[in-house]
Amino acid sequence: MLIAVLSDIHGNARALKACLGHARERGAQGYVFLGDYISDGAYPQRTMEQVYDCAARYDCRFIRGNREEYMLDYRAGKISGWQDGSSTGSLLYTYENLTARDLDWFQSLEIAGRESFPGSPPLFYCHGSPWAVGGRLEQGDPVAKEKLGELPEKYILCGHTHRLGSWFSGLFERGCQQVVRAGSVGIPLSTPGKAQMLFLHSVEGDMPRWRPEYALVPYDLEGAVRDLEESGLLERGRVWTAMVRHALITGENMVGLLPPYAQALYERDCGRKAPYQEIPEEYWQRAALAYRCETAC
Template sequence: MLIAVITDLHANREALEACLAHAEERKVTRYAFLGDLVGYGADPGWVLDKVMEYVRQGAWALIGNHDAGLLQNERQGMNPTARNVVEWTRAQLNAGQLDFIAKLPYRIEWQDILFVHANAWAPENWEYIDGVMEATRSMHATKASITFCGHVHMPTLFHISLTGKTGEFVPTPEEGIPLSKQRRWLVIPGSAGQPRDGNPAACYATFDTESQVLTYYRVPYDAETACQKIISAGLPAVLGHRLLHGN
């Protein structure tokens, strides 16, 4: 089975369309969407409908912190920009879409794989994996050999050796990485809808369950259109401009 792992879509229709088309060309057989389906972007309804369509066909989907924010009546902890985006996004969605979000899980386990949005130790608290220390904590919090994780918008790969030493590296796109059974792994594909590593191309990854090969991808998309749609919707212009630079 070839699984495409796509996370942090952030209501970016253009990026999601590009990633899905790219994945279909590689004959992906199953999809996992790791949360933050909405937030920041101008097409929350379209993105949710597309994810719901894939879920009906057998895809996995998780809730992210931006998705969960739509379900909360009190938003005092948010800064004015974030509160604005949440309120605008909620107004674009129908009851069925909000109900879909409300039923999304925090984690999904399948065979020897764990899918989470934020981390394995407390996925509902939305704490970030900012480096080796948090990655080690997350890998120790699960029995799964491979954890796929979103929330962090920069592609990264962590692993723990048999001696307990944790390693970290930034993967090269399109170079297959065999995930040895002698190690445990934490895979952060990066954000499809809002990359933040200085590269505006959308991020996602595939994992072949037979060969145990992981491959990261960068997919160029029409970021100019996505940017202009954000500005036209009356959302903060900075949310559109950052798409052009990947920051």
């Protein structure tokens, strides 16, 4: 049996189209989606249409990611104040381009799932971690080791990090667990122009197991970058969307560097700390200049 696993699409409909086409060509018999279907990319409906079509035509499993939770929290009034600009403009653009059907569908999804495909070991799958949709499963983390030890499944699938790979948790004599990262379809780190996805091969025998295969799928990168500009998202999301564009083109992640630097500039000038959602545009622009992140269309 062959299972296709897709995570962190982030509204990159062109990359999703390429990955779904590749999965069909490979003869995937099931699909597992690990969340973050939307936000950061242009034209969210182009992504959602493909997701709904896949759900109607194939045997699919879906969970939600932290980006879907942002949208649901905004609808419920748990968070507010989104406006055009580097802090929240990209999120607002996405929210305004979603439908009630999309939000209701997100609401129906769990943050983790379990599945037993015929003749294969059970799978546990989550977006970030079993205990938090925005968490991370990191090798050597004692909390992760403890939480994973509470799960009966030996194979754990996760996304959120935008990187492919796997590692083992636990003692071999007790039957260790394999944590498999599915990478990112839409904003793949380290592999510019190639979307990341995962295939799981069911290996039968006295001890059935899953064999992971990591796939890099070429897609229309130029079109995806052009979409950011022509949709108006770059104008509305400014530095944040410029970081997304930079990641698409180079495979480099600025999110862990540029926003904290903008926060540090603000704290130095104003004498207080603030979450990046509250950082004035001036500091985003100064940080973008320092990191040579081109913000113009």
